[in-house]
Amino acid sequence: MAPTCPVPSPATLVPNLPTAVRITRTITAYERFRLELYRARSGNPDRIELQSFGAALALRFPAVGYFNQVQGLTASDLDHLPALAAFYAGLPGGFKVQTAPDTDRAAVFARLEAEGFRPCSTAVRLARPLTTASSVLPPAPRQPGLTIAPLREDEIDEFFLTYLEAFGAARTGWPAALPNLRLLAGRPGLHCLFARQDGRPAGLGMVFVMDGVAYFCAGAVLPAFRTTGLQTALIEERLRVAAESGCDLAASWTEEASASHRNLARAGFETSYLDPIWRSPPVESAVDSAPRLQTHHA
Numbered sequence: 001m002a003p004t005c006p007v008p009s010p011a012t013l014v015p016n017l018p019t020a021v022r023i024t025r026t027i028t029a030y031e032r033f034r035l036e037l038y039r040a041r042s043g044n045p046d047r048i049e050l051q052s053f054g055a056a057l058a059l060r061f062p063a064v065g066y067f068n069q070v071q072g073l074t075a076s077d078l079d080h081l082p083a084l085a086a087f088y089a090g091l092p093g094g095f096k097v098q099t100a101p102d103t104d105r106a107a108v109f110a111r112l113e114a115e116g117f118r119p120c121s122t123a124v125r126l127a128r129p130l131t132t133a134s135s136v137l138p139p140a141p142r143q144p145g146l147t148i149a150p151l152r153e154d155e156i157d158e159f160f161l162t163y164l165e166a167f168g169a170a171r172t173g174w175p176a177a178l179p180n181l182r183l184l185a186g187r188p189g190l191h192c193l194f195a196r197q198d199g200r201p202a203g204l205g206m207v208f209v210m211d212g213v214a215y216f217c218a219g220a221v222l223p224a225f226r227t228t229g230l231q232t233a234l235i236e237e238r239l240r241v242a243a244e245s246g247c248d249l250a251a252s253w254t255e256e257a258s259a260s261h262r263n264l265a266r267a268g269f270e271t272s273y274l275d276p277i278w279r280s281p282p283v284e285s286a287v288d289s290a291p292r293l294q295t296h297h298a
Contacts, residue, residue: 214242
């Protein structure tokens with residue numbers, strides 16, 4: 001049986017609706033942005049599909065379980081649930097659903113539960129307003145020999161191999177993931193920062209900028225460099241990028257009470273809304289034989 005978790009009362013999930021809507025739109029835009037790049041590869045070798053169902057966006061990437069999700073489901077979209085089930089047919093892990101913050105969440109949750117969906121986790125969507133005075137944190141002490149700089153063209157493969165290792169992606173999936181990840185480098189609106197310790201790859205941070213929102217879409221540190229203050233330094237550098245890009249809001253998401261949550265909270269991020277993630281009912285039979293890469297940020 002799929003894991004379940006308690007769902008907070010819908011009335012307490014969205015304390016700041018305007019900010020929540022901006023964050024949701026930016027996150028969805030980023031997921032669309034990168035999957036459209038991956039899908040555009042000759043022959044679409046990963047069999048990626050994107051399709052709108054009412055206001056909701058459905059993403060399908062058979063080899064990467066993280067991407068098999070519906071974003072922005074509203075109460076008006078509930079009649080599309082059978083069509084969504086057909087869209088994801090054959091995926092052994094099923095699919096996940098995230099609901100829009102500006103909808104009748106009580107009605108959506110009740111319908112999902114009635115259809116056999118179960119909550120599997122809760123994402124914490126975080127925000128930090130940016131002003132001229134507060135955009136950039138006073139730099140915390142850093143390890144001697146630490147550098148954080150924009151990604152250079154001659155570092156692209158090294159950067160994304162660091163990405164895959166830091167996020168814990170299975171090494172067997174790296175050859176399939178790397179051609180997709182290379183497509184992200186140098187794209188307007190997406191800033192990639194590479195951290196090195198004494199010249200060695202140590203971690204990375206990525207920021208997607210859209211309509212005044214700086215979405216911290218990736219941040220990870222290799223195991224050997226954790227607990228050294230590097231993640232805090234990467235947050236500081238991404239806040240600087242956000243300020244220089246003219247953004248008025250920085251946003252991210254994490255799991256509640258995680259190390260990432262604590263790091264972001266120390267940097268002034270506050271909870272904008274809680275986003276329960278629902279998983280579809282178990283699939284009776286699996287017919288999709290694509291090789292699987294289990295990583296949530298591939």
